[in-house]
Amino acid sequence: MSHSEFRSTAENIEICPITPGDVERVAEFLHAELNSRLSPSAWAAAIRPTWQSASPNHGFMLVDGERVLGAYVAFYSQRRVDDRMENFCNLSAWCVLEPYRSHGLRLLRAMLAQEGYTFTDLSPSGNVVPLNARLNFQHLDTATALVPNWPWPRLGKRLRIVSDPATIEKSLKGRDLQIYRDHAGAPAAYHLAVIEDGECCYVMFRRDSRKRLRLFASILHVGNPDLFQRVARHVYSHLLTHHGILVTLAETRVVCSRPRYSILLASPRPKMFRSSRVSSSQVDYLYSELTCVPW
Structure with missing residues (x-):
């Protein structure tokens, strides 16, 4: 691919929410690019949470037309914290094809741009931990x-x-x-x-x-x-x-x-979270990838 062809392709790259209709193709992508031990059907079952929750999406994906170039899966829940209901967004599987890694941060920004959520990242990879820290995520005590x-x-x-x-x-x-x-x-x-x-x-x-x-x-x-x-x-x-x-x-x-x-x-x-309303002692591991994704 020439430099001009890559630039033309890059101009067509979009960030889109993962809708219920997108789950199957995102599951195929994660099977092929992130963890082939989980079949596409297993990935699809993992992405769809078993609890009833008003979820705006299943995360965000990077696409060029019908082709998936990257995905960042999320799990949403409404939880009672003290005497109020709190909205949680658990950040899960994050994978972007190597030629498009420069666009990967766009997925994270799209996720964090959603207002009114406490965000948790319960299995950040090594290079994600310092990135999260720069974005005001705090560490949980995982002794x-x-x-x-x-x-x-x-x-x-x-x-x-x-x-x-x-x-x-x-x-x-x-x-x-x-x-x-x-x-x-x-x-x-x-x-x-x-x-x-x-x-x-x-x-x-x-x-x-x-x-x-x-x-x-x-x-x-x-x-x-x-x-x-x-x-x-x-x-x-x-x-x-x-x-x-x-x-x-x-x-x-x-x-x-x-x-x-x-x-x-x-x-x-490490496990991390970002919130202006919830303390570390009020963060647990339920309603998250830890219960849904059998790595």
């Missing part, structure tokens, strides 16, 4: 404990750990029941109800890879931290015996304490 999932015998019948959807529905109530219903079909989310003497703790986790080994679980939500602390060793044992997961990654801000027999990671993965 993470690595917990070996040892088998642990359960004596008596006082404690049950269940994953059957019908039993989870019956066991949960209030906010946790709504969270479960919103995420029950989310492609990356796994669900447990931990029940002891009539008390229940809802646990959501995802499977994760480190150094290409898909042997890890990351805890995304703990509904009853006090009960979780008492029974955590049995939850980790359940992840081993029922899911074949050897290690759990437990952020202390999620599980509310450092697990016993754990090792703190020297360099936990």
Whole structure:
């Protein structure tokens, strides 16, 4: 391609919102250019959130006619924070073809130009972290404990750990029941109800890879931290015996304490947010790519 031909093509490049009708072609693009381990249909299922929310788009894409040159996927939700409703936009998969990388920032600017949102970026890549910092994103405290999932015998019948959807529905109530219903079909989310003497703790986790080994679980939500602390060793044992997961990654801000027999990671993965109305303690990992995209 000559320089003049490239310039002519560049003049036709547009930034457009990803509409429901665009999801399939964006999914094909992300399969081909970002992560081929996820099929196009898996990408499409991930992009469409399982919760009901007034979403202005599914993010933004860079296009030249019908050809997708880049995409930045987003997940939207309305969440109650203290006594008010807050609009969240979770920034997810960001990919731009190499010849058009100079246009990539246009996608980010389009996303951040949407007013009235708290923005979260829960898996920024290495070069995105300093960029986010320049755009007034703040770091969350992601201190993470690595917990070996040892088998642990359960004596008596006082404690049950269940994953059957019908039993989870019956066991949960209030906010946790709504969270479960919103995420029950989310492609990356796994669900447990931990029940002891009539008390229940809802646990959501995802499977994760480190150094290409898909042997890890990351805890995304703990509904009853006090009960979780008492029974955590049995939850980790359940992840081993029922899911074949050897290690759990437990952020202390999620599980509310450092697990016993754990090792703190020297360099936990960063997570960031930008908001003028929400504090770091009010940011969680629900309604996000962490529940939707099974990397």
